[in-house]
Amino acid sequence: MALVFARIDDRLIHGQILEVWVPFLNVDCIVVANDEVAAAGLRQNIMRAAVPRGTQVFFEKVAGLKKFFSSQELIHRRILVLFSRSADALEAVRLGLSIPEVNLGNLHAEGAVDRVSCTVWLYPEDVDNLNAMEKAGVEVVSQCVPSDRKESWRQLIHNLDG
DSSP, rough: EEEEEEEETOSSSHHHIIIHHHHTTTTTEEEEEHHHTTOOOOHHHHHHHHSTTOOEEEEEEGGGHHHHHGGGGGTEEEEEESSSSHHHHHHHHHOOOOSSEEEEOOOOOOOSOEEOOBBEEOOOHHHHHOOOOOOOOEEEEEEESSOOOOOOOEEEEEEEEH
């Protein structure tokens, strides 16, 4: 098993993931790590219908990720894991899932929050979660698509102050 990409993206499976990231990374498996979607067959079916042939897709609760990632089903797979929230990614890390880098993709928000890029809005609790992930050894970056330059999430926040 090779976890080749971890992304926090509140849209989960969508065109940008399927048309840009999957081919760029040459992944053959997508794992959606979201408790609500793991329990919602209709939402799974809608997402599964969009995934191209040859790419497996699994829907897992965050608490079961570490065990799932050690299963035989994933042994020879190149995996992209999608989280919808920073809290879910942090929980996965705290439960022992090894994630060297997490990409902030699309995080949209309602209400008073900080917009740190064209696609990323952060609540104060997101900042706390990202800080905790960094302390656990996870590099946190923002990169909308592969042709964009990776930016440290800290640089994005610094840009708010400047």
